[in-house]
Amino acid sequence: MKLLVFLPAFNEEKTIGDIIKRVPRQITGIKIVDVLVVDDGSTDRTGEIASEAGANVVTHEYNKGLGMAFQRGVKEALQGGYDIMVNIDADGQFEAMDIPKLVEPIVNQKADFVTASRFIDPNMIPKMSSLKRWGNRRVSRLISFIAKKKYYDVSCGFRAFSRVVLLNLNLFSKFTYTHETFLNVIFKDLHILEVPIEVRGEREFGNSKIADSLFKYGYNIFNTIFRTILDYKPLKFFGWAGVFLFGIGAALDLFVVGRLLFLGEITPYKSVGFAGLALNIFGMLLLIVGLLADMINKTRLTQERMLYYQKKKMYQR
Numbered sequence: 001m002k003l004l005v006f007l008p009a010f011n012e013e014k015t016i017g018d019i020i021k022r023v024p025r026q027i028t029g030i031k032i033v034d035v036l037v038v039d040d041g042s043t044d045r046t047g048e049i050a051s052e053a054g055a056n057v058v059t060h061e062y063n064k065g066l067g068m069a070f071q072r073g074v075k076e077a078l079q080g081g082y083d084i085m086v087n088i089d090a091d092g093q094f095e096a097m098d099i100p101k102l103v104e105p106i107v108n109q110k111a112d113f114v115t116a117s118r119f120i121d122p123n124m125i126p127k128m129s130s131l132k133r134w135g136n137r138r139v140s141r142l143i144s145f146i147a148k149k150k151y152y153d154v155s156c157g158f159r160a161f162s163r164v165v166l167l168n169l170n171l172f173s174k175f176t177y178t179h180e181t182f183l184n185v186i187f188k189d190l191h192i193l194e195v196p197i198e199v200r201g202e203r204e205f206g207n208s209k210i211a212d213s214l215f216k217y218g219y220n221i222f223n224t225i226f227r228t229i230l231d232y233k234p235l236k237f238f239g240w241a242g243v244f245l246f247g248i249g250a251a252l253d254l255f256v257v258g259r260l261l262f263l264g265e266i267t268p269y270k271s272v273g274f275a276g277l278a279l280n281i282f283g284m285l286l287l288i289v290g291l292l293a294d295m296i297n298k299t300r301l302t303q304e305r306m307l308y309y310q311k312k313k314m315y316q317r
Contacts, residue, residue, distance in 0.1 A: 001029055001032075007089070011046060020037070038069040040065070064174065154179060154182045241286050
């Protein structure tokens with residue numbers, strides 16, 4: 001089997017060389033190990049140092065964002081005929097020597113997608129701010145609720161992808177890739193495995209390029225999750241919203257009708273009746289939108305399946 005270790009990097013000259021040198025070249029079940037760095041418009045010596053350390057380097061002329069860098073890595077992995085791709089951040093928070101722990105379940109066909117988990121083992125929880133830990137838990141609970149399965153860490157940037165997963169990924173976010181890929185894998189019924197790995201909770205050098213503003217980071221995460229849910233589960237989203245609003249409207253309607261039947265008047269609650277009617281109409285409209293979106297989604301899923309086979313044919317090894 002062939003393994004590609006992929007590092008998206010933006011101004012990481014202080015750490016990237018050491019990470020590349022620490023990538024294990026001898027892994028059970030793996031015949032070839034290559035390292036790819038996507039230099040996402042760095043203004044320092046990131047690309048030069050990565051090349052000197054033995055990595056293949058692809059350079060973006062300007063900073064396109066982590067999501068675009070990841071998509072480029074997926075494309076290079078498919079074109080290169082790799083069986084597995086491991087994604088590891090270039091900031092030194094993860095230990096490259098742990099790569100075999102992520103690869104082993106895929107080699108042994110126990111999983112399609114393996115992610116390092118910082119929180120599944122209470123003894124391995126890294127040092128980080130309480131706000132970041134709280135945010136990670138909230139996002140993990142949200143995605144666990146969507147998946148109807150418990151996941152402890154859906155935001156970690158240290159992951160292994162089988163070729164089947166790489167062929168199935170259809171990503172659009174430029175900001176990041178972590179949650180969109182997780183939901184892609186969930187919605188396509190591929191097997192996810194979390195592996196407890198001890199990581200550095202805070203960067204040794206520099207600041208995070210993604211989470212420099214927690215407000216912006218949170219907004220972009222929930223925007224990505226929201227749009228992905230709309231893409232794959234539109235009826236559930238619009239349907240429940242429609243039922244909820246229609247139910248409130250119906251309760252208001254019953255109140256007004258009950259007052260009319262028992263008291264013979266609705267004054268001074270005419271506005272309540274109109275509000276109930278408005279909510280009934282809006283709820284019905286949301287249900288109709290959900291049904292139409294679900295019909296469109298079935299076409300989308302068919303197209304994605306066709307795209308999978310097209311990519312499989314295109315990237316034949």
